[in-house]
Each structure stands twice: as structure tokens, then as C-alpha cells.
Amino acid sequence: MFTATILAIIILWLIYKYWISNYKYFEEKGIPSIPGRFPFGSDMDMTLMRKFQGDLFLEMFKKFPSSPYFGLYLMRKPTLIIKDPEYVQVVLVKEFSSFKDRLLIKVPESDTLSQHLINLEGDKWKALRNKLSPTFTSGRMKAMFPLFLKTSEAFDSLLESHVNSVIDVKDLATRYTTDILCSCAFGLDTNVMQEKDSELIQLGKNILNINLRLMVAFLITTTFPKLAEIFQIRCTPEKKESQLLVYNLVKKTVEQREENNIRRKDFLDLLIQLKNKGTLDDEKGEESQGNIPEFTLNMERLAAQCFVFFVAGYETASSVQSFCLYELALNPAMQERVQTEIDRMEQLHAGVTYDAVKEMTYLDMVVSETMRKYPTIGTMSRMCTKTVTMPNGDTIEKGQFIFIPIWALHRNSEYFPDPDKFDPERFSEENKHTINPYAYLPFGEGPRFCIGKRFGLLQTKMGLISILKKYSVEPCESTQIPLKMSVEVLTKATEPIKLKLLKRKQP
Numbered sequence: 001m002f003t004a005t006i007l008a009i010i011i012l013w014l015i016y017k018y019w020i021s022n023y024k025y026f027e028e029k030g031i032p033s034i035p036g037r038f039p040f041g042s043d044m045d046m047t048l049m050r051k052f053q054g055d056l057f058l059e060m061f062k063k064f065p066s067s068p069y070f071g072l073y074l075m076r077k078p079t080l081i082i083k084d085p086e087y088v089q090v091v092l093v094k095e096f097s098s099f100k101d102r103l104l105i106k107v108p109e110s111d112t113l114s115q116h117l118i119n120l121e122g123d124k125w126k127a128l129r130n131k132l133s134p135t136f137t138s139g140r141m142k143a144m145f146p147l148f149l150k151t152s153e154a155f156d157s158l159l160e161s162h163v164n165s166v167i168d169v170k171d172l173a174t175r176y177t178t179d180i181l182c183s184c185a186f187g188l189d190t191n192v193m194q195e196k197d198s199e200l201i202q203l204g205k206n207i208l209n210i211n212l213r214l215m216v217a218f219l220i221t222t223t224f225p226k227l228a229e230i231f232q233i234r235c236t237p238e239k240k241e242s243q244l245l246v247y248n249l250v251k252k253t254v255e256q257r258e259e260n261n262i263r264r265k266d267f268l269d270l271l272i273q274l275k276n277k278g279t280l281d282d283e284k285g286e287e288s289q290g291n292i293p294e295f296t297l298n299m300e301r302l303a304a305q306c307f308v309f310f311v312a313g314y315e316t317a318s319s320v321q322s323f324c325l326y327e328l329a330l331n332p333a334m335q336e337r338v339q340t341e342i343d344r345m346e347q348l349h350a351g352v353t354y355d356a357v358k359e360m361t362y363l364d365m366v367v368s369e370t371m372r373k374y375p376t377i378g379t380m381s382r383m384c385t386k387t388v389t390m391p392n393g394d395t396i397e398k399g400q401f402i403f404i405p406i407w408a409l410h411r412n413s414e415y416f417p418d419p420d421k422f423d424p425e426r427f428s429e430e431n432k433h434t435i436n437p438y439a440y441l442p443f444g445e446g447p448r449f450c451i452g453k454r455f456g457l458l459q460t461k462m463g464l465i466s467i468l469k470k471y472s473v474e475p476c477e478s479t480q481i482p483l484k485m486s487v488e489v490l491t492k493a494t495e496p497i498k499l500k501l502l503k504r505k506q507p
């Protein structure tokens, strides 16, 4: 008994020593940091996701006024937080070759359904990115535009049935984005937005119901990286059931199209071309990329791209739409200005065309300001893959995990005066040049920025236009004012955003 107790004490003491052995890391490197405390690291509220991360970072910024970055410990993982836009540029652009990756744990080659842009690393990522980039040009978006119009028509009848009632803005917006994504990424000519228990609406909800799982995965990965590697515990959003559902759906559609020679101007069509020929029909063969091996698309890898387009586009665009409608409901003059612009452009272009949307400059300012005040991805990660010297002479070592705190940069009064005010004029022609591009990062920056930016913006704007063309929104008793932010991975309010939908008074 005595021996067992002594043994247990020794083991616990060794674990404790192992645990705290990292807590001198930043001090030894001369990098300012928030001290680590056993067992949760620098900030228990952050590690356990008990408080909103964006606000915690803003508070931490104040402790290091003159330093471009600072360190903190997540459990026992030393993590570098970049707070100066000049250094954000260093990480995302100037020294990109040292900060190419974003994940803590590699995805094995055998997991074909996870071989997509968010997860891939190094040369494989580069080869796939080069292959997929031509599918997101403005010409391709224009070609897909009729699919957006079709979804907008269906959306209108859904909205009509909610006039004069209180709507859950996010729920309606996700129905719209699900329909667009099913149409463009899965090639489905179906109207899922009216269905109550659609498998596809459920797919979106399941994919994003990930907070607890991600938190546990993150804690294990940061604390016991070797264990996480052996058991393939990953901090990525995929769930095997959702991946398989998408795989079966996409495989069926691809086979039908190939057997019957069906063409439809959507992403799936472009991915089929890449699978069968390696390039798009109207593209020249890929430029040689030195030693980078080609990333060939087979059916599983094709389905992985459809899956990630759905994951990446589902929550992001609907989140921007709902925060935007919330702000417009509280600022009726701005809402009216957007509506007047829609009317004018519709008249000028004889309908809501792709070019009409591009010319809606005030809508663009409003959407940009929404993404400033409520960036969907509040924190972005990078991994240092090659030891590098920073402009101030500090050495950042291979293996250093990095956070870029987008929310805190967007709400920092140094870069955006009166940061809690919703002010689209920040993005007007006269003012927008004053914005530091590395303090405003709704889509990230550098070679790994959001590949779906054009599509995401179009999706967001078309959802808003479909609503504001005929309807208005106003706050009601159940509207949470001001909004409180939830601790979830993606930016979200603690309560559903409730607004009253009214038929618009025609001018």
C-alpha cells in the first residue's frame, strides 16, 4: 500500500513537472507573455471556452502596448498572438514560406475524404490550390449567377409566408445558403429551403455542431501531441457520417452526369472536368510548378472539395447576412439607402444582374462594415514550418503555433476609431484607403486567403438583396440589444437574432 502511494505520488509529480516544463518557453526567448499556471495555462476562461475569445484578446492587447506580439499558454502549448498588423503581414505574406500551414496534426494520405484545402499542407496544398483557383474567377461566378437567381425566387416565396411575423434571421439565411450550396457544390436542382427536416439542412447543422468536440480535440492536441498523432485526433470540422453522406450524394450525381453527358454551369461541373482531364475545358494545361507533384482528383478527392465548399460557405455567408440585417434594422436610414440603391441598379440593368450587384457600392460598404464588426472567423491559426527571423530580430522556431486574432484587430480603436459603432462610411471611396489592410482580415490575407471570397460575397449580397428588395426588417421585443457574443468557434450571438419582417413600402 505504502509503495503504491509513493509510486502514485512520483507519477503525479512527474506529470506535473512535464506539464509545467513549457511555462518558461517565452521567458527564455525574451518574448513578453502571460504566465502559465497549472493545469489550464495562461487563461482558464480561454482554455475552457468560458468567455468570448475576441474580448479576452482585446483585454490582453492592453497588457502589451508596445510589443508586436505576445505569448500565452493554452494548457501547456506555447502560442504566439500577433497583434501588430505589420507582423500579421510578415506571417501571412512576407514570410509565407515559413508559415504555410494551419493545423497542429497532419491529415494522413489514406484519409482521402479529408484531402481538401483547409487541411492540406505544404506542396500538396499548393498543388490543389493552383488546380482549384481557376474555378473561382469572376467569369465563373457570372456563369453560375442564374443558379443564384433561381434560389432567390424560391426564397421569395418562403419570405412571403413570414410577412408581419418575427423571424429567426439566421435560420432563414442558412436555408438560403444551403440551397445555393446544394445547387452549386453538389449540383442538385432541388429546393431544400422549404423542407422542415431536410437531410441537407440537417447536414449543415451537424457539421457545425462541433464546439465541444473541437474543444476536447484541441485540448488533447495541444497537451499530448504524440497521443493525438497516434489516435488521429484532429481539430477540424469533419465528421465521418457527414463526409460519407456528401460522398454518396456527389458520387451519384457525378455518375448520372457522366452517363448522360449532362452539363450544368456549377462547381461540380468544373470539378468533374478537373477529375477527368486535369484542367478546365477552357484553360491551358497547368504551368509547371517546379518539383511540386500534381494533385490528381479521383472521386473521393472530388467529394472532399464539395464537402469543404459546403462547410466553408454554409455558416460564413449566413452569419454575415444575419448580422447585417440586425444592424440595418437598428439603422433604418441605412436600410432605406440600401433599398434605394437596389431599386436604382435594378432599373439601370433591367433586373438584378451580376453587373447590377457589382455596382451596388453602398451595399458593399454595408457588408464590409458588417464583416469588420462581426468577422465570422474571429481567430485564424498558422503553424511555423521553418525557423525564421522576424524584422525585430526575434527568432520564431519551427513548430511555433500562432493565432491571428481577427476579432480583436477589427475592434481595436487604434485601427478603427469608435470600434463598436456600425459605420459603413469607413469603407467609402474617400475613407477606405485609410484602413490598414492587415488590420482588416475577414477573408484572411496572403496566398492562403479564402479561396471562396468572391462566391461568399455574392452569396451574402444576393441573400440580402432578395430580402431587402421587397421587405424591410425592424427590431421587436425579442431582439437582443446589444448583441452578446457566444463563446463558439465561429462568431455567433448568444441568442437567435429575432427581427420583424414587414412588406416594404414601395417608393
Ligand code: HEM
Binding pocket: 102, 117, 118, 129, 308, 309, 310, 312, 313, 314, 316, 317, 320, 376, 377, 380, 381, 441, 442, 443, 444, 445, 447, 448, 449, 450, 451, 452, 453, 455, 456, 457, 460
Ligand atoms: C462570407 C463568407 C466567407 C468568409 C467570411 C470566409 C472567411 C474565410 C477565412 C477567414 C479563411 C481563412 C483564411 C486564412 O487562413 O488566411 C477562409 C479560408 C477558406 N475558405 Fe472561406 N470564407 C467565406 C466563404 C467561403 C466559401 C463560400 C467557400 C467555398 C465555396 C470558402 C472556402 C474556403 C476555403 C477552401 C478556405 C481554405 C483556403 C486555403 O487554405 O487555401 N469560403 N475563409
